[in-house]
Amino acid sequence: MSGYFANIKEAVTSIFDGMAVTFSHLVRRPYTVQYPDRVPIRVQDTLPFRYRGILAVDIEICTGCLACERACPIDCIVIEAPKDKETRQMMLKRFDIDIAKCMYCGLCAEPCPTGSIHHTSEFEAADYTLNSMLLRFVTAPVPAYKPKKGPETDPVLGPVLERGLTYAEDFALATATPAPAAKPAAAPGAAAADE
Numbered sequence: 170m171s172g173y174f175a176n177i178k179e180a181v182t183s184i185f186d187g188m189a190v191t192f193s194h195l196v197r198r199p200y201t202v203q204y205p206d207r208v209p210i211r212v213q214d215t216l217p218f219r220y221r222g223i224l225a226v227d228i229e230i231c232t233g234c235l236a237c238e239r240a241c242p243i244d245c246i247v248i249e250a251p252k253d254k255e256t257r258q259m260m261l262k263r264f265d266i267d268i269a270k271c272m273y274c275g276l277c278a279e280p281c282p283t284g285s286i287h288h289t290s291e292f293e294a295a296d297y298t299l300n301s302m303l304l305r306f307v308t309a310p311v312p313a314y315k316p317k318k319g320p321e322t323d324p325v326l327g328p329v330l331e332r333g334l335t336y337a338e339d340f341a342l343a344t345a346t347p348a349p350a351a352k353p354a355a356a357p358g359a360a361a362a363d364e
């Protein structure tokens with residue numbers, strides 16, 4: 170008989186224990202973040218510099234060198250940059266990046282000589298069609314950028330190139346794998362001495 174009442178007491182106690190935890194949430198501050206429209210700061214603005222988000226291309230400083238296209242291990246980038254037969258000027262006719270395939274590895278941004286191709290802090294790309302994830306940076310043929318010997322004097326290109334070069338330098342430094350320490354050179358005659 171005493172076991173019967175002990176069971177009832179235990180059941181009632183455990184119900185009150187559980188409800189105490191439940192009701193305590195009524196007076197706690199909520200932890201839920203109602204993303205994306207009710208966050209105090211855009212998440213993109215809080216991401217660190219090395220965040221590798223959706224790629225962008227400053228086409229006006231792209232030299233058409235194809236280094237990024239070659240570096241991509243999964244062929245996300247397609248560039249067409251033939252030389253104009255009359256002017257001998259390289260023309261950018263196509264520069265597409267398929268961000269549905271992209272794995273955000275950064276291998277394309279590292280070798281870019283001008284920082285034209287770069288990661289952004291943007292990561293929202295969900296859409297209803299795969300077509301919308303094919304980014305086309307060239308809509309009409311444009312001449313490829315020719316780096317100057319001195320500083321860029323064009324008032325429009327100058328700031329874009331400066332941003333690109335800063336990015337290229339910082340990104341390469343940030344992602345570069347440290348070279349293994351060189352082994353100390355063996356003293357002359359050391360091998361013979363060991364034998």
Ligand code: SF4
Nearest residue numbers: 241271272274275277
């Ligand atoms: S980030 Fe990587 S996968 Fe994406 S385009 Fe660049 S090299 Fe290709």
Ligand code: SF4
Nearest residue numbers: 231232234235237281
């Ligand atoms: S984005 Fe950079 S690496 Fe790619 S073709 Fe243009 S200059 Fe070369």
